[in-house]
């Protein structure tokens with residue numbers, strides 16, 4: 255297994271003790287385990303979170319925690335392979351991680367979330383932590399998305415990102431061996447069920463036959479590379495306090 259100098263899980267106790275004397279920022283990659291259509295694996299969000307985290311770590315000199323492989327995946331309930339933890343659990347994980355880091359002098363936690371439905375729990379975790387420990391928290395769920403979406407040829411489905419041209423391009427950029435583009439499809443679910451979805455507890459599994467929301471067939475590694483770097487630029491600027 256390849257050892258990465260930024261990943262805590264691969265470091266020894268003396269290596270970490272030395273690293274945290276200088277490095278005061280830690281990144282927590284947060285993913286999910288849920289269907290991503292016929293062409294991407296269930297771990298897509300988790301793999302993306304880790305890959306983005308490693309690239310960000312190089313830019314801002316941070317350590318990277320082991321990725322959290324499950325998230326709040328209510329919308330895919332009942333579909334084989336889905337594992338969903340509730341919003342409270344997502345919040346508790348972030349808070350417990352932050353408190354652990356605070357014990358040995360880490361000053362900043364960056365939660366790099368690759369799964370949209372985790373986002374609101376992260377916001378509340380950060381707000382609650384502000385009252386409890388002095389650690390600075392940033393949380394990102396694919397920032398600059400409107401700008402990044404302009405680089406795609408196909409529109410998003412209701413502004414969402416799921417197994418579409420965007421997400422497929424990102425995974426092609428960071429883990430191409432995990433994408434089976436021969437199986438990629440396009441699907442834009444419409445109809446009364448879609449209208450109800452926005453105003454009810456209807457799961458998304460009821461809307462799309464393939465599990466794709468958008469046009470995955472147009473995804474490319476080249477587009478993905480540009481998009482991934484744009485998203486990382488945005489995160490880096492926010493963390494450094496630069497104008498975005």
Ligand SMILES: [Zn+2]
Nearest residue numbers: 298299416417
């Ligand atoms: Zn995803």
